[in-house]
Amino acid sequence: MEFTEEQQNYINKLITDEKEKWVNDELEPIKAQVKELEQYRPKIKSDQEKALEQKEIELWQKEKNLILKENGLHEFADFFVATNIKQLNRDIEKLNKILEVKKFNNSYVPDGHKGKTDSYTQAKKNNDTFGMVKALFSK
Template sequence: MAEETFTQSQVDEAIAKAKTNWKKEYLKPLQVELEDLKGKVPKPKTDAEKALEQREKKLFDKEVSVELKANGLEAYQGIISPADKKGLDDTIKALNKVHTDLKINNSFTPTDKKKGTDSYDVAKQNGDTKGMVKSIFGFNK
């Protein structure tokens, strides 16, 4: 291999050409992408915006409390935390359904007394008056 010698101006020119090419191919697209991403980054909230959000949250919490009390579900106050009005309405409907189902399932349901199984009914079916009297006074054992 033969060695080539370059002058300083040729080296500087080659470096400048490579640098321009690198800027065009690599640096420029990265800078454009960086600017796009900077535009997408959310701006920090001001104190006024933070205070407004806190007031809105307190107001919504009060609305949740009032709605729960109006539906007789204030016992669920600390348990549920809906994100918006629609979520609150859906939650209240679901809780009312569960609450109603629990009332129905826990209410008194009479059991049918089976006729003819105790000694009085057996004696009555057989026409045994002595057996009927004995079963009333508990002598039938």
């Protein structure tokens, strides 16, 4: 099918008009939205920045281990996930309180001492001579 030059120009004009309409109505808002969202994209870090961050992490681990060692808690280093000294000190205080309570609860409590009395002592306390004699012979 052959078009005349006038028809071809008209078709080209319609295509151009529709393309411009599509660019203005569809493409431009999307481009504006992409440009707006690009500000939230994380910055690409250079190798120097990555190395610096790694050194900071290593330094914090060393500092954390030193603080825990000073407080006698270096065995618990894996359980502390603090990211700064203030938080680490709070966690150390909490753990020390827990360990104090556990230490107190696990301390030695003697059995058979003053808390318990035998039947002879009870009978003597009540001035029960028959009970005292009975307790002596039952042993």
